Structures are given as C-alpha cells and as structure tokens.
Amino acid sequence: MGNYQLDRKKRVLIYDQSERLKNTLGEALVSQGFSNIKYVHRVNDLLELWNLEPTSWIFSYLDDEDEFTGGHILRMCLELEYSSRPLASFFFDESQNSYVPFMMSLGMFSSHESVHSVNHITEGLEFLIQQLETHCDDTLVSAFWYKRHLIAVENYDELIVTAESLIAQFPNNPTYYVMLAEGYFLAGRKDEGSFALHKASGHGAESLDYFAEIVNTHMGRELSAQDRKLPINSCVVIDSDLASQNQIRPLLEALGVQTIQFFQNQDEALQYLLKNIDTQLILTEWKQPHIVGSCIIQRIRAAGLHATPVLIVSALVKGEDDVLLEEFGVSDVIAKPIDDRTALVAILNAVIQERFPSEFTTILRKFRLMVRGQKLREAEQLADVLQQLPECTDELKLGVLVEIKYLSGHTEEAYQLAKQAESQGGNTLYVCHLLGKICLDLHNYKEALGYLAKAKARSPLSVERLCLMAKIFDSMNQSDGAQTCLRAAKAIDGNSVLVKEASIELVKEGMNPETVESLTEDTRGSESLISYWNNKAIQAVRRKKYPEAIATYKKALSALPKGMSESRSYLRYNLALAYSRTKKLKRARVYLETLICEQESPVLDKAMALHKKIVAHITEKTPFVLNDTFHKTNDESDNSSQVDYDGIVPADSSQGNSCLNRIYFYHGALPSNYNNLLSSIPVLKKTDVVA
Amino acid sequence: MADKKPFESQDVLVVAKDDAIRRALTRVFTNCGATVYCERDGHEALKQQRKLRCRVIVFCNDIQRGGAQWFAHQLRVKNIADSDVLWYIGDKPITYMDGYTSRPFKPVVLVKAIAYNLAVVDDLKKAE
Known part of the structure; x- marks a missing residue:
C-alpha cells in the first residue's frame, strides 16, 4: 500500500x-x-x-x-x-x-x-x-x-x-x-x-x-468544539445505589446519550440487554446485593454482547480481579467516589476506541471478544491489523494465529501452533484455555483437563471454564470430578446459562431421581437458557456447523414450556432452515407444515416461501438455492456474512x-x-x- | 406395500360434547390408523387419559365441565398424564395447548396439523 x-x-x-x-x-x-x-x-x-x-x-x-x-x-x-x-x-x-x-x-x-x-x-x-x-x-x-x-x-x-x-x-x-x-x-x-x-x-x-468543501456541503458551517462529542444512542447503567445513578445520569446526559436505562436489578438489566443487543455502552457496579460483578460481566458476554464496551463503576474492584476483567474484555474501571472529569474521559475513550480502535490493547481486546463471539470475519480483520503493530510480540502473534486457525475449523493445525506457542513461553491464560478447548475437540480429555486446570489457576472465576471441565470429566465417566466442577461453577453463579446447560448435559439415564432433580431444577423453561441456545445455534450456522446447530435448536425446542408461543415458532423456523441447509428437506418440510397450520404464526410468510421452494424441489426437481436475504435465521440481527469467501481468497494474501x-x-x-x-x-x- | 397411515397404532382421545364432532373425528382418525377414545367432559377425559396415556388429545370448545384451560393446566402444569399433542377446536389459542383449529373446519385440515406436530415431537426425540 x-x-x-x-x-x-x-x-x-x-x-x-x-x-x-x-x-x-x-x-x-x-x-x-x-x-x-x-x-x-x-x-x-x-x-x-x-x-x-x-x-x-x-x-x-x-x-x-x-x-x-x-x-x-x-x-x-x-x-x-x-x-x-x-x-x-x-x-x-x-x-x-x-x-x-x-x-x-x-x-x-x-x-x-x-x-x-x-x-x-x-x-x-x-x-x-x-x-x-x-x-x-x-x-x-x-x-x-x-x-x-x-x-x-x-x-x-x-x-x-x-x-x-x-x-x-x-x-x-x-x-x-x-x-x-x-x-x-x-x-x-x-x-x-x-x-x-x-x-x-x-x-x-x-x-x-x-475537506473544506465537504464540511461546508454537509454541515453548512465550520467544525466546532461541540462536534467533538461522540453520539451515543443507548446506554445501560446497572447499579443498586440510587445516589450513584443520580451521579452518573448528568455525566451521560452531558455526553449526549439519547437513551439511558437505569437498573437496580441485574436480572432485569440482562433481560433488557437481551432484547436490545445494539446497546452501545454498559456501566455496572462490581458488587451488587445479590450478585458480584464477575458474574454480571460473564452473563453479559454469554448473552452475546461481545461488541458492547463495558465499564465498571465501583470502589470494590481488587487487584486479583484484573485477570477476569481482561479475560472478559472490560474496557475500564471508574473508581468511586466518581470524579466527573475522569469518568467522562474513561467513558468517551471506551466508546471511541470501540468505534475506531487505534490503541494496541483495545485492538487486542476487541480481537479476543470477536473470537469469544466466534465472529471469524471480524476477528480475521483485527488479527491482520495486530500482526502489523510493533507492540505485538512474536508470541502474541502466534497466539493470535492459533485463535484464528481454531475459529476457522483447522483444529489439528491450531493444536500444533498452540503447542509451539506454549513452548515459546506463551504459556498464558489464553494459550492454556485454547489448548484445553482444542484438546477437547480432539478428544484428548486428559490433556484438555490439564490445560484448563492451568488456566483455572490463573483465572479461577470463569464459569465457562468450570463448566467445560465438568463436561470433560463427564465424558471421562468421572462423575465426581464433574459434580465438583459444576458445584464450583454454581457457587460462582448458579443462574448462569452455562451452568444450566452443563447441568442438563450431566443428566444420564439410570441416574438417581434426586440427583436429576438437583441438576435440572432451575433449567426447565428457562428463558435465558433457551435464548442462549438459540444464539449458540445461530453462531453454529454462521460457522456452517449445521449438525451442531440442529442439535442445539432441538435442545432449545425440547426445553421450551409446552404450548404455542412466538419462541416456538421462531425456533421451529430456524430448525427448518438448518435442516434445509443440510439438504434434509423432508424434515424441514415437517416443521414448516406445523408453522403453516398455525393460525397466527409470526414467521408465516417466511415459512411459506421456504416451504414452496422445498415442495418445488421435491416434486419438480427445481434447484434448491438458499442465499437470498429472505431466508435468514430469525434474530440474526447483525447481518452475518452471507457470502462464502472460503477457497476464493488465498489464505496467505x-x-x-x-x-x-x-x-x-x-x-x-x-x-x-x-x-x-x-x-x-x-x-x-x-x-x-x-x- | 400400502403406505403407512399417519396415526398407525396411535391412541387418540377426542373430548367433545357434540355427537357430530365426535363421530366425524372418530371416522377420520380411524381412517388414519388411530385407535380413538371419546369423552364428553374434561374430568372424565382426565381420568381416561391417566389410564390410557394417549399421545394425542383433541379438545373441543363445547365442553362445559372441566373446560379447556382447566384441562390443559392439569396436563401441563400439574404434569398429570401429559400427551405429546394437545389440540384445541375453538376460535382462540389456549395456554399450554399446542395449537387450535377454528370451527367450522374440515377434518382433514385438523388431522394434517396434528400429524405434523406429532412428527415434530418424534423428530425432537431423535438424537442428531
């Protein structure tokens, strides 16, 4: 260039x-x-x-x-x-x-x-x-x-x-x-x-x-100090202390935030965030009456809000929390009592860096969040930027490459590179966690446990990691180990969707009914769990892992409370679409027929259009193509890439x-x-x- | 070889007071291979369901004793002898019921909707 x-x-x-x-x-x-x-x-x-x-x-x-x-x-x-x-x-x-x-x-x-x-x-x-x-x-x-x-x-x-x-x-x-x-x-x-x-x-x-002509054409005046304000459309503040809320409100208003939602209850806040996934900023207290900050931040990320900057506003963040804050991509910590000027700078910096990341740490954080959200395309773009930055060490570059390889499904290659990264001194939390996941995919359970245990020693409060370890113990038929990990995860956050999911997966045939009851008591009909599964299935579809998506949709549908509901219609349509993508058209058709028979289905038009294509393919052998904007998974709001670049763009360019x-x-x-x-x-x- | 009928070896419980509806549904479900049981009120239907454990229950809106809402609550909240498909014949959806068909209706439309819902239940039970 x-x-x-x-x-x-x-x-x-x-x-x-x-x-x-x-x-x-x-x-x-x-x-x-x-x-x-x-x-x-x-x-x-x-x-x-x-x-x-x-x-x-x-x-x-x-x-x-x-x-x-x-x-x-x-x-x-x-x-x-x-x-x-x-x-x-x-x-x-x-x-x-x-x-x-x-x-x-x-x-x-x-x-x-x-x-x-x-x-x-x-x-x-x-x-x-x-x-x-x-x-x-x-x-x-x-x-x-x-x-x-x-x-x-x-x-x-x-x-x-x-x-x-x-x-x-x-x-x-x-x-x-x-x-x-x-x-x-x-x-x-x-x-x-x-x-x-x-x-x-x-x-x-x-x-x-x-430049001057453009300024004049579009603004009709010269640039002024007021143009320095970055418009923030929506912000969520989670703090049980009304006095703190009252102190934060004028700061956000001064920044021109158009919609500010205050929540004293974190569950209500999470429900709101699930429905408003495009929220541009989240400010949260670290320790709330019924929940600690480490849980809130993990729940926010598990809900799929990977791109939203999160700032902690608290006097209770300790040095040992730093690892977790970094792991879950917290932008900054604003100490209480709030100094208006410091808080303004921190908020502005977080939002600007989210939109126009220029600092090395921000780009790295954003990259890790995109990896966590399994957004391969965005992660690849950021990885390319990171590789060119002088601050990015060789070990880090290798770590970034491993993440991309793993995310793009090259598990074996990712394993080799990760081992190389580990031997080169990149024995970090991220490399250990990733090696754990890779080994799990390769069914090297013992090795996977070893790496995850190393990662756990560095950051012990990750619910995701503990649940992963519980599942590995379960795969090795070591139910005691599985139960111990699950109990540890429950102790951190019993209401986490990850804990609920792990609990269900640990249920086995022939298990003592009391154990089954204790494992599944909080999971039946859990809206958060169903929403989590739906999001997880959508992510699997994006990565073209259709059998995984189908299995996840099925889990979500089976966990839904019985009876008609919008969620059921959406999930059935999504499942039909996933079946269509794997060419299991007869099965897809069964699900679509149920939607067409419903008198008030919210996805009736889409279901009918897809059904028409399937019937035409089955009866008249017309080609079955699924690539127009119409056939898009419901709730897939972030315009995931529809174009398949694999095999077109040489990997080394x-x-x-x-x-x-x-x-x-x-x-x-x-x-x-x-x-x-x-x-x-x-x-x-x-x-x-x-x- | 003849095609397998959609309700082959399935038990269907029809809960309706109107004789014409019971007769029509009995005929159509029997033709589809089902064994059909009939009841005239919700309480009797619940007793019968406890014994029979039918996979499909069709509940009509002309029932006064033990109505649709009560019946669905017993089956699906109190978890008394639940069925795979609980279908309502009436003009509005009933909480916990899997779907509804407005009156007047063609029996074949009702049977088709239930058959597909049953197929979905079977598919969900299959491991991927």
Missing part, C-alpha cells in the same frame, strides 16, 4: 466476448499512453495469454451468466504474487449493480457502467491514472472509486461499512474518516457525521483539497495487497446465480495459437 507503480509499457488485456470495447476503451487507453494492448474474446485465448507475459491491467465485463465470469478473473489475479498482480476493472450493466460490493471485496480495482462513450471512458481512466500516480496507492484509489459508485446507487450503509473497515486498517489516514463522514451525512446520521469529520480533522484532513481485498468484506446477500462466480476456474481446454 502506498507503493503502487503503474507501468504503461506493460501489457493491458481486454477480455471482451462481444468486441464492444475495442473502439471505446482501446482508444481511451491509447490516448492515456498505453501501447501494449491485447484484445481477446475467447476464454482459452485469455488463459493462454495470461501465462505468457505479465499484465498490468485487465478490463472485462462481469459475464455473470457465463461459465467463466469476472469473479474467475479476480481469482486468477489473487493467485499471482502482489508484484505481478494486475489491476482489474469491470463493466457492469445496471442490473448487475448488486455484484459490485462483492467484486470489490475480492480486490476489483474499479467498476464502470457498461453503457459508455469514448469520452466517458477517457474521463474515468484519466481520473484513475492521475490518482494512482499521485498517491501510488491502489487501495486508496479503489476506495475512492467505490465511494463514487455507492453514492450513485445510494447504498450509504455499505459506504459506512467500507469506511469503517478502512479506518480499522489505516487509523491515521484522514481520507477514510472523511469517507465515513460522507456516509453518515448521506444516511441522515448528522451527529455521527460531524464527529467523523472532527476525527478526520484530528488526523490532518485540512490538507485534503476537498495479506490485507489490502490488492485494492480492498481482505480489508472490506461484503456482508449482504447476492442474487441466486452468484454461485457461478465462485465455481473453480475452467481448465485450459486446448492450446490455441494467439496472434
């Missing part, structure tokens, strides 16, 4: 089956000083030429209906070394606009309208070449070009996502903050736009020739070494025939002689 050299003498390839580009693009390229231009209109010719001499730029149509598409060209580009990789630009029809974000995420340099004139193309080329030669940075130019496209199609949400991805990678480049601000303003989020412009200004955006590739990931869904873009590259059928 920042070192791109455009060589006009190198060959430019135009792959154009219809030969429409010769008279327009060809002329434009010649006018820009390119002389070595080759036109090909057959795939075989292209594949033949590809290997003959290096290409600097390739132009083509998307050809999404063909066997060989623009997606294949991008894959071919990605397979080359960075130094010999050409820029790839494509021409799109208006109807193909939905493909542009996906193609951008694969490293496409620029997209152009397919209806064009020589002047139109020359103008675009001139701009791109001038930008490339000025900045020597293909990522920056590509992002700039992509912004123009997103604004033209009014896709402002995607513009915000792109800018945020770029800021995570280039935290000191003001261009991307300005891009983010434009996205916010165009999406009608003026406060956030003003704050982004303020951030851009802090990174030297005044030197950009268009690093971020941004081809425009936006591996910096920006498209999170939406594509039209049903996008699969065509992802099929393997056709093999060269015969060796045609190219003139």
Whole structure:
C-alpha cells in the first residue's frame, strides 16, 4: 500500500466476448499512453495469454451468466504474487449493480457502467491514472472509486461499512474518516457525521483539497468544539445505589446519550440487554446485593454482547480481579467516589476506541471478544491489523494465529501452533484455555483437563471454564470430578446459562431421581437458557456447523414450556432452515407444515416461501438455492456474512495487497446465480495459437 | 406395500360434547390408523387419559365441565398424564395447548396439523 507503480509499457488485456470495447476503451487507453494492448474474446485465448507475459491491467465485463465470469478473473489475479498482480476493472450493466460490493471485496480495482462513450471512458481512466500516480496507492484509489459508485446507487450503509473497515486498517489516514463522514451525512446520521469529520480533522484532513468543501456541503458551517462529542444512542447503567445513578445520569446526559436505562436489578438489566443487543455502552457496579460483578460481566458476554464496551463503576474492584476483567474484555474501571472529569474521559475513550480502535490493547481486546463471539470475519480483520503493530510480540502473534486457525475449523493445525506457542513461553491464560478447548475437540480429555486446570489457576472465576471441565470429566465417566466442577461453577453463579446447560448435559439415564432433580431444577423453561441456545445455534450456522446447530435448536425446542408461543415458532423456523441447509428437506418440510397450520404464526410468510421452494424441489426437481436475504435465521440481527469467501481468497494474501481485498468484506446477500462466480476456474481446454 | 397411515397404532382421545364432532373425528382418525377414545367432559377425559396415556388429545370448545384451560393446566402444569399433542377446536389459542383449529373446519385440515406436530415431537426425540 502506498507503493503502487503503474507501468504503461506493460501489457493491458481486454477480455471482451462481444468486441464492444475495442473502439471505446482501446482508444481511451491509447490516448492515456498505453501501447501494449491485447484484445481477446475467447476464454482459452485469455488463459493462454495470461501465462505468457505479465499484465498490468485487465478490463472485462462481469459475464455473470457465463461459465467463466469476472469473479474467475479476480481469482486468477489473487493467485499471482502482489508484484505481478494486475489491476482489474469491470463493466457492469445496471442490473448487475448488486455484484459490485462483492467484486470489490475480492480486490476489483474499479467498476464502470457498461453503457459508455469514448469520452466517458477517457474521463474515468484519466481520473484513475492521475490518482494512482499521485498517491501510488491502489487501495486508496479503489476506495475512492467505490465511494463514487455507492453514492450513485445510494447504498450509504455499505459506504459506512467500507469506511469503517478502512479506518480499522489505516487509523491515521484522514481520507477514510472523511469517507465515513460522507456516509453518515448521506444516511441522515448528522451527529455521527460531524464527529467523523472532527476525527478526520484530528488526523490532518485540512490538507485534503476537498475537506473544506465537504464540511461546508454537509454541515453548512465550520467544525466546532461541540462536534467533538461522540453520539451515543443507548446506554445501560446497572447499579443498586440510587445516589450513584443520580451521579452518573448528568455525566451521560452531558455526553449526549439519547437513551439511558437505569437498573437496580441485574436480572432485569440482562433481560433488557437481551432484547436490545445494539446497546452501545454498559456501566455496572462490581458488587451488587445479590450478585458480584464477575458474574454480571460473564452473563453479559454469554448473552452475546461481545461488541458492547463495558465499564465498571465501583470502589470494590481488587487487584486479583484484573485477570477476569481482561479475560472478559472490560474496557475500564471508574473508581468511586466518581470524579466527573475522569469518568467522562474513561467513558468517551471506551466508546471511541470501540468505534475506531487505534490503541494496541483495545485492538487486542476487541480481537479476543470477536473470537469469544466466534465472529471469524471480524476477528480475521483485527488479527491482520495486530500482526502489523510493533507492540505485538512474536508470541502474541502466534497466539493470535492459533485463535484464528481454531475459529476457522483447522483444529489439528491450531493444536500444533498452540503447542509451539506454549513452548515459546506463551504459556498464558489464553494459550492454556485454547489448548484445553482444542484438546477437547480432539478428544484428548486428559490433556484438555490439564490445560484448563492451568488456566483455572490463573483465572479461577470463569464459569465457562468450570463448566467445560465438568463436561470433560463427564465424558471421562468421572462423575465426581464433574459434580465438583459444576458445584464450583454454581457457587460462582448458579443462574448462569452455562451452568444450566452443563447441568442438563450431566443428566444420564439410570441416574438417581434426586440427583436429576438437583441438576435440572432451575433449567426447565428457562428463558435465558433457551435464548442462549438459540444464539449458540445461530453462531453454529454462521460457522456452517449445521449438525451442531440442529442439535442445539432441538435442545432449545425440547426445553421450551409446552404450548404455542412466538419462541416456538421462531425456533421451529430456524430448525427448518438448518435442516434445509443440510439438504434434509423432508424434515424441514415437517416443521414448516406445523408453522403453516398455525393460525397466527409470526414467521408465516417466511415459512411459506421456504416451504414452496422445498415442495418445488421435491416434486419438480427445481434447484434448491438458499442465499437470498429472505431466508435468514430469525434474530440474526447483525447481518452475518452471507457470502462464502472460503477457497476464493488465498489464505496467505495479506490485507489490502490488492485494492480492498481482505480489508472490506461484503456482508449482504447476492442474487441466486452468484454461485457461478465462485465455481473453480475452467481448465485450459486446448492450446490455441494467439496472434 | 400400502403406505403407512399417519396415526398407525396411535391412541387418540377426542373430548367433545357434540355427537357430530365426535363421530366425524372418530371416522377420520380411524381412517388414519388411530385407535380413538371419546369423552364428553374434561374430568372424565382426565381420568381416561391417566389410564390410557394417549399421545394425542383433541379438545373441543363445547365442553362445559372441566373446560379447556382447566384441562390443559392439569396436563401441563400439574404434569398429570401429559400427551405429546394437545389440540384445541375453538376460535382462540389456549395456554399450554399446542395449537387450535377454528370451527367450522374440515377434518382433514385438523388431522394434517396434528400429524405434523406429532412428527415434530418424534423428530425432537431423535438424537442428531
């Protein structure tokens, strides 16, 4: 990045089956000083030429209906070394606009309208070449070009996502903050736009020739001190002490927090948080009347709130709590009695770092939280950023790599790397805990217990770890050990969903009824447990572990209180969807039929649409495709990635070494025939002689 | 070989006061392979269920003694001889019942809904 050299003498390839580009693009390229231009209109010719001499730029149509598409060209580009990789630009029809974000995420340099004139193309080329030669940075130019496209199609949400991805990678480049601000303003989020412009200004955006114009266009005034306030939409405060609540309220109001929810009871707070998963900030006391902070923070994370910054406001945090605070990603501790100024700084810093992480510790914390939440794509992005930071030691880099390998399902490889990390002195809490989990997956129960015990010695209050140990003891038929671990977990937090889940799993056939009763007394119909299972199943679906998801949905459905309920309908639909994904269509159909027979099903429309597809597949053998936005698991609110990048992006390619590739990931869904873009590259059928 | 009937070797308890409903449901469930038992009030139905342990109970809204809410509460809160599917014939959902079919109804619609719910119960019992 920042070192791109455009060589006009190198060959430019135009792959154009219809030969429409010769008279327009060809002329434009010649006018820009390119002389070595080759036109090909057959795939075989292209594949033949590809290997003959290096290409600097390739132009083509998307050809999404063909066997060989623009997606294949991008894959071919990605397979080359960075130094010999050409820029790839494509021409799109208006109807193909939905493909542009996906193609951008694969490293496409620029997209152009397919209806064009020589002047139109020359103008675009001139701009791109001038930008490339000025900045020597293909990522920056590509992002700039992509912004123009997103604004033209009014896709402002995607513009915000792109800018945020770029800021995570280039935290000191003001261009991307300005891009983010434009996205916010165009999406009608003026406060956030003003704050982004303020951030851009802090990174030297005044030197950009268009900055003043953007400020003027969107704000109609100059930046002022009030733009320094980061808009926080929602905050939850959990503190049984009304006096503390009254002290925190004006601080949050001064920060412009729009919705502040105060709770004296932590259970009510957790119920609220489960329904408002997009809460932007949580402030909690460490020791409450019926629960300690270590439990609250673990319950918040178990409920799936991995991205929300949590601050502890308490005088009761001790030195030995630090390990747990770090393990569960607490942003900061504000000591009581509250000093307004310190508290304001801590709150602002936590929220800003959550949105624009720039400090090493924050990025590392965010990475670990994403790993905990099994959000592979986000974790991978942060891992790439961490690998480039000077503060990241070799042991830590290895640890990060192990986490990513394990999360992406490469358990054996993760095990080898983790052992290497352990031997290199990375014998930390995280490595031990991870090794425990890996060994459990590999059924090395004894080894797993050893590592988890080591981790427990460092951080003894983790309920998750104790429950994991209980399950391992149970797998080894050592019920005493299992019961001991479960009792220890219950002693820390008996109401934790993890304890409830472990309790149910320890129940065995032929067990003494009293033991069964003691294990399951708190679990029947537990809303929190069912919600936890639903979230866990959704995560398994995202990781494409469908049998695990199906088993988890079934557990949740079996634990539901009998009778009609919205939860039952949602779970049945989700289970049907999971069955469909594993092609068990007859089973999926049974669940859908029950929903269609219900007179007030909240998922009736979705169930009917899926049912129609299944019936059409069973009776008429029509292809069964599940990739439009409609068929999305219910409650899957965070737009998990629908596009399968596996096998397309070479694992060893690093971020941004081809425009936006591996910096920006498209999170939406594509039209049903996008699969065509992802099929393997056709093999060269015969060796045609190219003139 | 003939297809297996949806309620083959299943016991179904029909609780309805109206003779026409009892007759119609008896005929349709019998045709689907079930053994059908009938009761005219909730208390008798509960006694019968304790003995028979039917997998399916269909409860009609014309019952006055031991009504639908009471019956569902006995089965599913007090856990007295619960069934796999407890279905209501009436115009509104009843707490703890698995579903309902509004009157007037075609027997085949009711049977279909119950059969699929029963299949779901069976599937949930299967380990993945």
